[in-house]
Amino acid sequence: MTLLETRALTARYGDFQALFGVDIALQAGQTVAIIGANGAGKTTLMRSIAGVLRNAPEQVLFEGRSVGALPADEITALGIAMVPEGRRLFPSLSVEENLLIGAYGRKVQGHWGLEAVYGLFPILRERRLNPGTALSGGQQQMVAIGRALMSNPRVLLCDEISLGLAPVVIRDIYAALPRIKEAGASVVLVEQDIGQAMKVSDHVYCMMEGRVTLSGSPASLSRAAIHDAYFGAHA
Amino acid sequence: MNWIDTIAQGVLLGGLYALFAAGLSLVFGIMRLVNLAHGDLIVMGAYLILLVVSVTGINPFLAALIAMPLMFALGWGLQRVVLNRVLGPDILPPLLVTFGLSIVVQNVLLQGFSADSQRVGAGALETASVDLGVVTLGVMPLLTFASAIAVIVCLNWVFYRTSLGRAFRATSDDPVTASLMGIKPQGIFAMATGIAMIVVTIAALYLGMRANFDPTIGPARLIYAFEAVIIGGLGSLWGTLAGGVIIGVAQTLGAAINPEWQILAGHIAFLVVLLIRPRGLFPRAFD
Numbered sequence: 001m002t003l004l005e006t007r008a009l010t011a012r013y014g015d016f017q018a019l020f021g022v023d024i025a026l027q028a029g030q031t032v033a034i035i036g037a038n039g040a041g042k043t044t045l046m047r048s049i050a051g052v053l054r055n056a057p058e059q060v061l062f063e064g065r066s067v068g069a070l071p072a073d074e075i076t077a078l079g080i081a082m083v084p085e086g087r088r089l090f091p092s093l094s095v096e097e098n099l100l101i102g103a104y105g106r107k108v109q110g111h112w113g114l115e116a117v118y119g120l121f122p123i124l125r126e127r128r129l130n131p132g133t134a135l136s137g138g139q140q141q142m143v144a145i146g147r148a149l150m151s152n153p154r155v156l157l158c159d160e161i162s163l164g165l166a167p168v169v170i171r172d173i174y175a176a177l178p179r180i181k182e183a184g185a186s187v188v189l190v191e192q193d194i195g196q197a198m199k200v201s202d203h204v205y206c207m208m209e210g211r212v213t214l215s216g217s218p219a220s221l222s223r224a225a226i227h228d229a230y231f232g233a234h235a
Numbered sequence: 236m237n238w239i240d241t242i243a244q245g246v247l248l249g250g251l252y253a254l255f256a257a258g259l260s261l262v263f264g265i266m267r268l269v270n271l272a273h274g275d276l277i278v279m280g281a282y283l284i285l286l287v288v289s290v291t292g293i294n295p296f297l298a299a300l301i302a303m304p305l306m307f308a309l310g311w312g313l314q315r316v317v318l319n320r321v322l323g324p325d326i327l328p329p330l331l332v333t334f335g336l337s338i339v340v341q342n343v344l345l346q347g348f349s350a351d352s353q354r355v356g357a358g359a360l361e362t363a364s365v366d367l368g369v370v371t372l373g374v375m376p377l378l379t380f381a382s383a384i385a386v387i388v389c390l391n392w393v394f395y396r397t398s399l400g401r402a403f404r405a406t407s408d409d410p411v412t413a414s415l416m417g418i419k420p421q422g423i424f425a426m427a428t429g430i431a432m433i434v435v436t437i438a439a440l441y442l443g444m445r446a447n448f449d450p451t452i453g454p455a456r457l458i459y460a461f462e463a464v465i466i467g468g469l470g471s472l473w474g475t476l477a478g479g480v481i482i483g484v485a486q487t488l489g490a491a492i493n494p495e496w497q498i499l500a501g502h503i504a505f506l507v508v509l510l511i512r513p514r515g516l517f518p519r520a521f522d
């Protein structure tokens with residue numbers, strides 16, 4: 001079943017057009033990776049799905065429903081949660097409060113709650129009373145992921161969760177992915193690290209300059225094809 | 236002159252200024268909105284309480300309880316219909332709009348209640364006092380100060396211990412990310428202004444019982460409130476109380492030396508604190 005879909009999605013910042021008709025689809029239970037160079041439009045795509053940027057209603061479909069025009073708080077309530085680029089923890093809130101506020105707009109029965117998040121990332125329990133911003137980068141990323149999980153989302157959007165982190169830390173964070181999926185979330189991952197994206201995803205979309213230039217299952221995509229899609233053919 | 240007595244009176248007066256200021260501080264802390272009509276809204280609250288008292292004949296404290304939900308609704312609506320539309324990166328539009336609102340409120344009150352000065356009668360409370368040996372304190376100033384502390388304790392409880400308070404702080408930090416949590420920033424701002432108007436009603440109760448008021452005195456109350464907020468450090472409610480107390484003590488000390496110096500002494504204390512600590516006594520760690 002197609003859980004989430006964009007159809008000819010366009011987005012602009014004032015006069016500047018950032019997306020030119022993007023089509024992606026996420027099947028229930030699967031992980032989709034979006035790769036592409038800086039400025040390709042990956043974050044813009046995530047922000048459009050999450051409702052931070054508003055679109056025409058039928059440009060984003062969630063469970064068959066047109067949701068492109070809904071504001072972010074209503075998208076969250078429907079079950080799409082985002083781990084934003086740069087983590088964006090609330091500096092006035094402790095680690096635990098950052099987690100709790102993740103459930104503010106969507107309180108549904110589900111696997112995820114404080115205890116389950118602390119089970120997933122035990123270090124956060126030790127740091128629970130610290131300000132979120134007093135943590136290391138990797139721990140902050142864990143808070144940002146935990147915060148998104150607290151709403152028990154159907155779809156989890158992760159925007160560059162490995163950015164700026166050491167390889168061991170990235171490994172720890174990606175180790176959480178199978179448990180997140182087991183608990184019922186389907187995942188859209190934005191990644192600059194192509195190897196990482198190929199390893200964990202069922203389907204990859206490569207973006208360049210606001211368009212999808214290549215897509216397919218990781219096994220079906222050759223290194224050369226990805227290189228061309230990433231940097232432009234013959235670059 | 237009895238110094239202890241003068242200082243005690245000043246401290247208690249600071250409670251009144253803290254009440255004037257708490258709502259202003261709350262709204263500024265959450266949405267960086269400076270409400271220039273704050274003083275006029277306090278005066279309006281005093282008229283509303285006066286109206287309830289004169290229509291029903293009940294005690295002013297009960298009348299304030301009746302006024303609170305009305306004032307909450309007014310604040311909520313004001314934020315929804317007017318102020319949310321002008322909030323943004325530019326700080327000028329909200330200043331202009333609340334300045335206009337200040338004039339509108341004053342003139343509506345003039346139309347409705349005339350320029351005559353009024354007072355909310357509190358009966359025997361007005362003159363009651365307690366003798367503590369070294370000082371004799373009026374019951375009304377004591378009640379005012381106790382109310383200021385109660386208001387600050389309650390607001391801090393909401394702010395730091397409830398889900399709504401978390402949403403207030405998160406929205407103040409970063410409204411876009413807050414919306415990803417399912418928070419509607421516009422609704423949060425409306426709640427904040429509604430709650431500020433409940434505090435305004437409490438301030439109005441004491442304003443109305445302690446002295447005469449007329450439709451034009453709002454801006455002067457606004458200045459004391461401003462000074463208290465800024466001395467205390469923007470966004471810190473206990474700081475606001477400290478600020479109110481500093482202004483109150485400076486005023487009573489000034490008045491004790493020469494009655495003409497009362498107001499000036501308060502403003503001088505404000506400037507001195509600002510010179511020494513430009514960000515106030517208890518500034519927030521980040522902004």
Ligand SMILES: Nc1ncnc2c1ncn2[C@@H]1O[C@H](COP(=O)(O)OP(=O)(O)O)[C@@H](O)[C@H]1O
Pocket residue numbers: 013016018036037038039040041042043044045
């Ligand atoms: N807030 C903004 N205002 C104007 N232009 C923006 C804004 N955010 C991103 N852009 C532009 O949109 C394009 C896509 O950006 P983005 O979606 O952030 O790319 P990516 O996440 O793939 O690095 C870039 O050219 C970027 O400069």
Ligand SMILES: [Mg+2]
Pocket residue numbers: 042043044085160
């Ligand atoms: Mg990006």
